Amino acid sequence: MAKENSGHYHAEAKRKRLIWILCVSGFCILSYVLGSWQNNTVPSSSSEVYSRMGCDERKTQRERSSSSSDGDENLSSSSSLSASSSFSEPVELDFESHHKLELKQKNQTVKYFEPCDMSLSEYTPCEDRERGRRFDRNMMKYRERHCPTKDELLYCLIPPPPNYKIPFKWPQSRDYAWYDNIPHKELSIEKAIQNWIQVEGERFRFPGGGTGFPRGADAYIDDISKLIPLTDGSVRTAIDTGCGVLFVI
Incomplete structure (x- = not known):
């Protein structure tokens, strides 16, 4: 039931998306055709170009002539400045650095650490079981995180x-x-019926789903819908409370 509803929803979404793409494409094509139709004629003379652009031909020519005369004046002034500067005394440039910082280099040695004993291959500093047994068992304190002190660091x-x-x-x-990377089968034995982890030859397999979804989420929702109506709108929220796990549908 859930799969049918999801399939209908995806089909409707694809149809709306396709219609939207076709509408946008048609609008773009229509705009391109109208633009090319308006600009298909080429102007035959400069006066026609000015008339299309909304410019005054005489005014434009006057501006061109004035700009050319200004350019000639600027060129003559720049040449006179360069000539006068050539007769001035050369300036000496200083390329020396005036800020120097003396670095004190120390002999730094790289410290190498030797490997620990193989008995510590599964050592976790703050979760060491051997060290945790020293603490009080009242209120399960010995199972809390107890990180080693500076004297106990490895x-x-x-x-x-x-x-x-x-x-x-x-x-x-x-x-x-x-x-071989996690050589322990305890969890696969204790949680065998909960489908968390399974041993397959030389490797672990994690099926997924766990306790609540051994056959997947879709099958879980179908099972719940057999107990309470989820499709007619009479039930809005369903809460399934398990052992430390809460599922809200």
Whole structure:
């Protein structure tokens, strides 16, 4: 039902878009034809050009003659200035820098970090389980984030797992991950019925959908519509509350 409504909506949108494109194209073609029809005659003389442009031919000729005379005067004045400047004394140009900053260069050494022990391949500083067990279990405080102090910081590089592989590229990485990069099957066992993660040979697969949408969102909406009317307008909002998850339709 949801698919039929969405298909009808997309078809109607495509039809309106096509009509709009055809109307705009027709308007552009009509404007081009009218413009070319008005300008198809070529003027035979200069007087006809002036008449079309709305200009006075005599006034234009007078302006041209005056501008040419002004140009001659400017040319003569510039030549006289250049002649007078040629007899003046040459100016010495100073290209030396007058602002100097002395930089104190220090011997900087690059610090290299050695790799950590392989037992720390899954070490997460603020989520260390071994360190978290030292804290109080009251109100589940030991499961909170407890970042190490300055005395507990590690100055080494966390190594990858022993059989680490280059991760999948997008969009394949959205659905798959190598098991050797995350060598743990606990989540796939505990959440097996919730369809979150599955083990397929040497890799994990993330089916998507999770608990609420094991067969996709469309099938989920169809199942809800069997319980309450969603299409006749009597129900405006449907809320499905699960275990920590809230779906609003």
